[in-house]
Amino acid sequence: MTQVSSLYLHVPFCKHLCNYCDFYKKLYDPNSNQIEDFHQFLSESWQRHDILMQEQNISWAPLKTLYLGGGTPSLWGTKGAAFLGNWLKERLTLSAGAEFTMEIDPGTWSTEMLSAWKEIGLNRISIGTQTLDPNFIQIMDRSHSLDESYSLLDYCHQNDWNFSLDFLLGLPFSREKQRNIETELNRLLSYQPKHISLYILNARSKYPHSQSMPDDEFIREEYLFVSEYLRKLGFVHYEVSNFALPGFESKHNMKYWQGQAVAALGPTGTGYFPQAEGQALRYKWKVSKAELEKEELGPKETALEEIYLTLRTNFGWAPRQLTPALQELFKRWEVLNYGEFRDGKIKLGSLGYLMLDSLMDDLFRLGI
Numbered sequence: 392m393t394q395v396s397s398l399y400l401h402v403p404f405c406k407h408l409c410n411y412c413d414f415y416k417k418l419y420d421p422n423s424n425q426i427e428d429f430h431q432f433l434s435e436s437w438q439r440h441d442i443l444m445q446e447q448n449i450s451w452a453p454l455k456t457l458y459l460g461g462g463t464p465s466l467w468g469t470k471g472a473a474f475l476g477n478w479l480k481e482r483l484t485l486s487a488g489a490e491f492t493m494e495i496d497p498g499t500w501s502t503e504m505l506s507a508w509k510e511i512g513l514n515r516i517s518i519g520t521q522t523l524d525p526n527f528i529q530i531m532d533r534s535h536s537l538d539e540s541y542s543l544l545d546y547c548h549q550n551d552w553n554f555s556l557d558f559l560l561g562l563p564f565s566r567e568k569q570r571n572i573e574t575e576l577n578r579l580l581s582y583q584p585k586h587i588s589l590y591i592l593n594a595r596s597k598y599p600h601s602q603s604m605p606d607d608e609f610i611r612e613e614y615l616f617v618s619e620y621l622r623k624l625g626f627v628h629y630e631v632s633n634f635a636l637p638g639f640e641s642k643h644n645m646k647y648w649q650g651q652a653v654a655a656l657g658p659t660g661t662g663y664f665p666q667a668e669g670q671a672l673r674y675k676w677k678v679s680k681a682e683l684e685k686e687e688l689g690p691k692e693t694a695l696e697e698i699y700l701t702l703r704t705n706f707g708w709a710p711r712q713l714t715p716a717l718q719e720l721f722k723r724w725e726v727l728n729y730g731e732f733r734d735g736k737i738k739l740g741s742l743g744y745l746m747l748d749s750l751m752d753d754l755f756r757l758g759i
């Protein structure tokens with residue numbers, strides 16, 4: 392019987408709906424029953440999830456990773472800590488040393504709330520800083536001020552929290568307003584984060600500033616600059632969008648990238664259960680009721696995912712069959728400084744990460 396020791400929980404409300412964000416969320420109204428409805432959703436989906444696990448012959452092991460994403464999990468507040476603490480106690484155990492992460496919007500926290508979460512095991516925080524430039528925090532439609540970002544960063548630094556920062560690149564008007572990412576990075580680094588997630592802004596066609604986005608060359612320079620800057624300071628660029636000091640990689644996200652079992656609850660939460668002989672099941676929760684959509688993956692699909700996911704990370708991809716054409720391709724990638732082929736494994740570097748989609752096309756052309 393396969394065991395699952397990781398759980399993602401999607402918390403679907405936000406204080407404000409930022410105009411660039413595609414994650415599933417609803418505007419939070421403190422006078423509504425949203426939180427109670429969410430609790431109801433979790434309880435109902437737990438029952439449905441139990442059935443799924445029986446069907447798939449999967450059982451729970453003590454949790455090694457628990458990740459609260461959103462939306463804005465920090466808005467769940469002390470009420471959330473009380474609910475989840477009891478809820479977990481009745482159903483699951485956290486193993487000793489489990490990584491328990493919560494995403495926090497800098498405008499939605501208090502010391503009381505963080506203490507309540509710490510008491511139920513929270514030990515890692517992912518802070519949605521995005522930018523530390525006063526012009527860009529406005530352009531990015533964030534509801535929090537820079538002072539609120541600084542005060543959370545200060546608190547985490549002073550109280551020895553293990554925390555990660557989200558930092559956005561490729562922002563609209565970056566050239567016109569001469570965004571200085573080095574200054575922003577230095578300020579962020581002064582709080583000594585152990586982990587940084589670096590996202591290139593993905594703008595939909597209806598994004599209000601879609602006509603003012605920087606070009607690909609500008610974004611490429613920003614990305615490579617940040618990567619080199621952080622690597623010089625000892626950070627490892629261990630995944631396309633993630634940097635960590637050694638030992639501080641996100642254990643939870645590693646499970647996804649390594650194709651291991653991750654359960655999920657909460658609207659749009661997506662879980663993955665690998666099975667024998669290259670089969671796997673992916674499932675996603677619907678938003679209006681505790682029902683899920685299932686997607687069965689066969690050996691071809693999981694093999695392709697394995698290539699894509701291992702190339703995204705510094706584990707690298709070890710092809711089972713190293714054909715002369717593949718060897719030739721890897722040599723070309725090395726010459727172009729996309730990555731390194733050693734001991735039967737191809738590992739991409741920052742330039743390779745940036746080119747990942749076109750490198751996948753190279754592989755498809757070889758019939759992989």
Ligand SMILES: C[S@@+](CC[C@H](N)C(=O)[O-])C[C@H]1O[C@@H](n2cnc3c(N)ncnc32)[C@H](O)[C@@H]1O
Pocket residue numbers: 405411412413414460461462463464494495496497518519520521557558559590591592593594
């Ligand atoms: C669920 S949100 C983070 C938690 C919290 N709601 C917040 O915004 O502070 C996760 C992260 O996704 C990133 N993100 C959201 N929309 C994005 C987009 N369109 N392109 C790139 N990154 C995006 C942001 O950096 C954000 O911090």
Ligand code: SF4
Pocket residue numbers: 404405406407408409412413414416461462463496519
């Ligand atoms: S607060 Fe976070 S999840 Fe909510 S809309 Fe903004 S970026 Fe998206």
